[in-house]
Amino acid sequence: MKNTLSPSAAIAATLLLLAAALVSVDAKAKVCDKGWECSKSEFCCNETITDFFQVYQFENLFSKRNTPIAHAVGYWDYHSFITAAAVYEPLGFGTTGGKQMGMKEVAAFLGHVGSKTSCGYGVATGGPLAWGLCYNHELSPSQSYCTPSLRYPCTPGADYYGRGALPVYWNDNYGIIGENLKIDLLNHPEYLEQNATMAFQAAIWRWMNPMKKKQPSAHDVFVGNWKPTKNDTDSKRFPGFGATMNLLYGDMVCGQGFVDGMNNIISHYQYYLDLMGVGREQSGDNLDCAEQAAFNPTPAPAASS
Ligand SMILES: *[C@@H]1O[C@H](CO)[C@@H](O)[C@H](O)[C@H]1NC(C)=O
Numbered sequence: 401m402k403n404t405l406s407p408s409a410a411i412a413a414t415l416l417l418l419a420a421a422l423v424s425v426d427a428k429a430k431v432c433d434k435g436w437e438c439s440k441s442e443f444c445c446n447e448t449i450t451d452f453f454q455v456y457q458f459e460n461l462f463s464k465r466n467t468p469i470a471h472a473v474g475y476w477d478y479h480s481f482i483t484a485a486a487v488y489e490p491l492g493f494g495t496t497g498g499k500q501m502g503m504k505e506v507a508a509f510l511g512h513v514g515s516k517t518s519c520g521y522g523v524a525t526g527g528p529l530a531w532g533l534c535y536n537h538e539l540s541p542s543q544s545y546c547t548p549s550l551r552y553p554c555t556p557g558a559d560y561y562g563r564g565a566l567p568v569y570w571n572d573n574y575g576i577i578g579e580n581l582k583i584d585l586l587n588h589p590e591y592l593e594q595n596a597t598m599a600f601q602a603a604i605w606r607w608m609n610p611m612k613k614k615q616p617s618a619h620d621v622f623v624g625n626w627k628p629t630k631n632d633t634d635s636k637r638f639p640g641f642g643a644t645m646n647l648l649y650g651d652m653v654c655g656q657g658f659v660d661g662m663n664n665i666i667s668h669y670q671y672y673l674d675l676m677g678v679g680r681e682q683s684g685d686n687l688d689c690a691e692q693a694a695f696n697p698t699p700a701p702a703a704s705s
Pocket residue numbers: 442443445446495496497498499
């Protein structure tokens with residue numbers, strides 16, 4: 401053990417700085433415990449999701465999901481959503497920034513879910529927005545969504561078609577999400593159409609995590625954790641609901657003007673804001689992404705399709 405003073409002093413100084421930074425954050429951050437739903441986090445000191453979002457509201461939002469013509473009758477329920485949310489509430493999901501922001505975040509997240517799992521096109525008693533959570537998987541997949549991957553190779557016989565609350569497609573995505581949730585989704589992609597808690601967990605994980613380092617998550621851009629850079633503002637990316645669509649769907653939905661795909665997601669978000677009693681006038685700035693360039697542009701295809 402050679403004690404050369406200067407490097408270790410430098411390290412010690414750095415550690416002290418880090419410790420000081422941690423302490424100053426910690427001194428302000430109260431840690432609260434709300435039982436299984438929200439434990440040991442500063443975010444738990446605020447209202448939790450069950451304080452402002454109850455069974456009857458879930459039933460209102462997804463009122464047609466158990467009608468006989470729906471495609472996942474009996475699958476989705478309130479309890480699964482809250483159980484899945486409980487993993488992320490201590491990290492700020494639905495608990496950041498006070499009750500109003502919490503309600504808005506739940507409406508925004510579920511707005512994406514409702515839009516992606518709706519079967520309200522055309523049929524539509526109760527209106528096209530009443531049919532969220534009609535599906536839990538893609539009904540007629542056109543392919544098995546297997547792409548060569550060193551890290552997440554396809555399991556023979558497994559199909560990686562769209563499943564879940566924010567449908568997951570492709571072996572790579574099942575692999576990444578499974579690794580993070582510690583669930584073997586690569587070998588068992590079917591879990592996401594068999595267990596609604598897992599399906600919601602996968603969706604909330606996607607909402608709470610950036611797809612690439614140095615990018616924000618959908619959660620971050622929605623609750624105001626994110627400051628756009630010059631590149632972002634040049635690309636018309638600003639904090640708000642619009643940027644959540646950009647992070648989840650990129651140029652499949654954004655930067656195309658006011659296309660149906662984008663409008664449909666916004667309509668679900670606003671419908672849920674109304675039903676939850678928040679009101680669509682609280683939708684927030686930068687609601688759409690009609691003019692936003694994608695955070696992660698789709699690589700240009702070799703031939704047009
Ligand atoms: C808790 O709610 C208040 C507003 O009611 C908000 O200012 C504060 O940032 C929230 N705490 C966290 C950790 O988000």
